[in-house]
Amino acid sequence: xxxxxxxxxxxxxxxxxxxxxxxxxxxxxxxxxxxxxxxxxxxxxxxxxxxxxxxxxxxxxxxxxxxxxxxxxxxxxxxxxxxxxxxxxxxxxxxxxxxxxxxxxxxxxxxxxxxxxxxxxxxxxxxxxxxxxxxxxxxxxxxxxxxxxxxxxxxxxxxxxxxxxxxxxxxxxxxxxxxxxxxxxxxxxxxxxxxxxxxxxxxxxxxxxxxxxxxxxxxxxxxxxxxxxxxxxxxxxxxxxxxxxxxxxxxxxxxxxxxxxxxxxxxxxxxxxxxxxxxxxxxxxxxxxxxxxxxxxxxxxxxxxxxxxxxxxxxxxxxxxxxxxxxxxxxxxxxxxxxxxxxxxxxxxxxxxxxxxxxxxxxxxxxxxxxxxxxxxxxxxxxxxxxxxxxxx
Numbered sequence: 001x002x003x004x005x006x007x008x009x010x011x012x013x014x015x016x017x018x019x020x021x022x023x024x025x026x027x028x029x030x031x032x033x034x035x036x037x038x039x040x041x042x043x044x045x046x047x048x049x050x051x052x053x054x055x056x057x058x059x060x061x062x063x064x065x066x067x068x069x070x071x072x073x074x075x076x077x078x079x080x081x082x083x084x085x086x087x088x089x090x091x092x093x094x095x096x097x098x099x100x101x102x103x104x105x106x107x108x109x110x111x112x113x114x115x116x117x118x119x120x121x122x123x124x125x126x127x128x129x130x131x132x133x134x135x136x137x138x139x140x141x142x143x144x145x146x147x148x149x150x151x152x153x154x155x156x157x158x159x160x161x162x163x164x165x166x167x168x169x170x171x172x173x174x175x176x177x178x179x180x181x182x183x184x185x186x187x188x189x190x191x192x193x194x195x196x197x198x199x200x201x202x203x204x205x206x207x208x209x210x211x212x213x214x215x216x217x218x219x220x221x222x223x224x225x226x227x228x229x230x231x232x233x234x235x236x237x238x239x240x241x242x243x244x245x246x247x248x249x250x251x252x253x254x255x256x257x258x259x260x261x262x263x264x265x266x267x268x269x270x271x272x273x274x275x276x277x278x279x280x281x282x283x284x285x286x287x288x289x290x291x292x293x294x295x296x297x298x299x300x301x302x303x304x305x306x307x308x309x310x311x312x313x314x315x316x317x318x319x320x321x322x323x324x325x326x327x328x329x330x331x332x333x334x335x336x337x338x339x340x341x342x343x344x345x346x347x348x349x350x351x352x353x354x355x356x357x358x359x360x361x362x363x364x365x366x367x368x369x370x371x372x373x374x375x376x377x378x379x380x381x382x383x384x385x386x387x388x389x390x391x392x393x
Contacts, residue, residue: 001223002234002249002258009216010266017305022351024305027212027358031340032064032319034080034198036206036215043198045215052222056214058206059345064199065319067174069326076171077316080199082107089168096168103161104200111197113143114190150190157189170326177330178321178338181296181362207318207345239263239272241281249276269293297333298365301358302390308343308355318344322393334386337361337393359390 007013011029018024035043036058039050049055066075069092076092079085082104090097143150149160154176158169169184176187179195199205208214220230235252240259248259265272273282273290282290320339328335339359343350350356363386372379 001228002231002236002251004233004235006233007213007216008220008230008232009213012212012216014211014213017303019305019351021305021354024351024354024356025211025342025349026303026356027340027342028301030212031207031342031358032205033058033207033212033215034064034195034202034205036208038202049218049222052219053225054218054222056206056218057209059209060204060206061317061345062204063317064205065321066316067171068320068322069170069174075316075320080203080205082196082200089171093165093167096163096165096171099161099163099165099168103163106161107193107197108200110143110146110193111201113146114194114197115201146193150188150193152189154184154187154189154192157193158184173330174321174323174336177336181331183330207342209346209348211342211346211349236267236276238278239265239276239281241278270295297362298368299360300334300363300386300390301360302387304357304359305350306355306357308350308353311355313341313344318342324389324393331362333362333364334389335361337390339393359393361390361393 001008005013012027013029014025014027016023016025033043035046036049036056037046039047062081063077063079065078067078068075073092076088079088082100086097086101086104089100146160149156154172158164158172163169163172172192173183175196176182176184176192179192180187184192223230234255237250237252239246240248240250240257246263247261248257249263250257265276267276269290270293273287277287318341320341322337322339323330324335324337330336337359338361339357341355341357343355368379368382371382
């Protein structure tokens with residue numbers, strides 16, 4: 001495996017900073033996980049790690065987090081169990097709670113059928129769907145009346161479940177945004193139903209002891225243990241194509257070629273088709289389709305170590321989602337901020353009496369790279385201004 005970065009895992013790695021109080025450890029990307037140690041959950045990672053003999057040590061917790069939606073009102077504790085969640089929703093919308101309570105049996109039935117399918121079933125890909133339909137007819141049959149709505153946007157699933165209360169629809173939009181970066185009109189029903197149902201089925205979320213980077217480290221150990229090799233800081237110049245097939249990669253800076261019977265690219269679809277594949281390697285129509293793949297917004301991250309004196313997270317959990325202005329679109333950059341305090345579950349990630357905080361929010365990437373290259377002072381000023389919303393959250 002050749003990795004361009006100095007650590008494996010892509011966004012899911014970590015770093016540390018030393019302070020007079022001690023060492024703070026931070027996740028750089030995802031911190032919210034479920035089903036890491038349950039092989040029959042819809043998260044396939046547990047099955048992969050068990051097959052590789054690299055099971056994770058995790059901390060299990062509930063509530064999954066707290067959603068701060070209304071100003072000056074205690075946040076909604078996002079319990080995994082849907083029955084418990086109903087009582088939380090009732091504090092904000094009795095009508096929405098009644099609708100959710102009536103929908104819970106349907107959601108559980110739907111998830112029971114979904115859990116009999118592979119995770120590829122959640123893709124909006126008709127070729128994969130044909131294979132799944134032929135191999136998993138029994139599980140598909142259990143979907144019954146839901147089968148027609150699953151490939152559609154989540155708003156259609158909400159209609160099907162008779163969830164019409166504006167507050168509940170807003171909560172669904174927020175859940176979809178946290179899941180996929182878009183609201184219920186752009187998130188596939190199958191994906192939303194699987195995650196919503198899985199939280200209820202699992203009853204808890206899990207955090208890897210040592211932080212999210214432990215997942216990548218476990219996969220790296222498995223690769224090495226089975227005869228593989230990991231090369232860090234190894235930049236790939238292009239994929240070697242012979243007789244229409246990928247047979248290896250050429251490393252940058254004249255560091256040679258690596259040949260293999262199968263080549264997998266985990267680079268972005270735009271880098272793979274635009275830079276790594278040589279001209280003529282794939283039909284132009286295929287390349288155009290790939291390069292036209294839409295991308296989500298980028299993120300702005302804030303990592304801070306704080307004094308934990310007087311802070312009690314026993315009822316709210318370590319994850320917090322803050323909506324700064326409910327009247328503005330959820331997808332508006334900076335309006336929804338995610339805050340993950342990993343040291344709530346894994347105290348070793350911060351010095352005694354302190355916490356490690358990772359906050360992040362959507363931020364358009366355009367203009368940042370050019371500004372950094374041309375005017376460092378203006379870049380730092382813009383970064384300070386843009387990050388203010390994270391401090392407010």
